[in-house]
Amino acid sequence: MRSEDFGVIICCCKFDFFLAKGCVASVRHVLPDVPVTLFIDGEFDASELAKAYNLNVMYRHQVKDPWLREFNRGWGLPKMTLLWESPYERFLYLDCDTILWGDVVQAYAGKMDWDLAVDEGDAKSRHWVPGIASDAWVNQEYFTTEKMEKIIPDFPWRKYAPSLFCTGTYFARRGAFALEEYKELIRLRDENPGFLPRHEMGVLNVMIFRGVEAGRLKVSQVPMELLCDFTNCDTLPRRFHFDANGPVVREGDEKVLHFTDPKPLTRSHGFHEPMTYFRGQAARRLKTMGRHLGRVNLWLEELPWHVTIQYRRHYAKHHRFFKPLLNLWRRIRG
Helix, strand or coil: CCHHHEEEEEEECHHHHHHHHHHHHHHHHHCCCCCEEEEECCCCCCHHHHHHHCCEEEEHHHCCCHHHHHHCCCCCCHHHHHHHHCCCCEEEEEECCEEEECCHHHHHHCCCCCCEEEECCHHHHCCCCCCCCCHHHHHHHCCCHHHHHHHCCCCCHHHHHHHCCCCCEEEEECCCCCHHHHHHHHHHHHHCCCCCCCCCHHHHHHHHHHHHHHCCCCEEEECCEEEEECCCCCCHHHHCCEECCEECCCCCCCEEEEEEECCCCCCCCCCCHHHHHHHHHHHHHHCCCCCCCCHHHHHHHHHHHHHHHHHHHHHHHHHHHHHHHHHHHHHHHC
């Protein structure tokens, strides 16, 4: 397979770039020779990371389609751009709050005769969570079921409720979807408040399983993603651990570890060691981790995240009053 036929794409913005460093380091640990592209939603210099890990960097302003470039922005939506503008014919997509644990390409991508290879679905991958795949769960995570039955009546959502999955990672073929279908779903979302969430998870799942139902898409469902959150964080350290040589990957445990809630910060509650380990590896390669600072350096890198989250939690409703001061501060900083 030629290099332009398959690669890995990681999406990030300036806000979560510190997590992207750990994700990149994990990918290069597992797949040293596979092309990797960092897709940046925004404008900041990632050249040091690109040079250190032999990455390609793609920015929003390089997106060719005007609609995708100008309007496909916000929480989770930039990753959708790659379904049409990926630099690779087939690719593994990763959110930046993920870690590659073992060779998931060899384990799950097979002969790559699919349009998409996605996780096996919440009902299987998160079976311990109360109410998983129930009507209430679908309404909470993916779309309002009552509105779905009225707005897209030909989509048998109950048939696919057990297969709905967290879209932090997937394999895809460029051009598997018609761009007009995506635009239409965004239009329906905007015209029907509460129908679909503002992020991509509902939209992408609907596109995938409508395509399966219509016979337009060949989709393979595989146990590729493990969501690390409050519901399972106590059990994971025994399964995913390290020795002196790095990650100890047992056969059959090749996964994309996706740290959903809490985020994998150095002082987070729960399971975050894989992300912390690979962020440390990246810091050493980039020579940003002082010999005696250790995790203190990583914690300092997280400070903007902490400040932003606390601001959103406590002062978001007053943002219109603070915005002029914030803009002035940004101009002063240059």
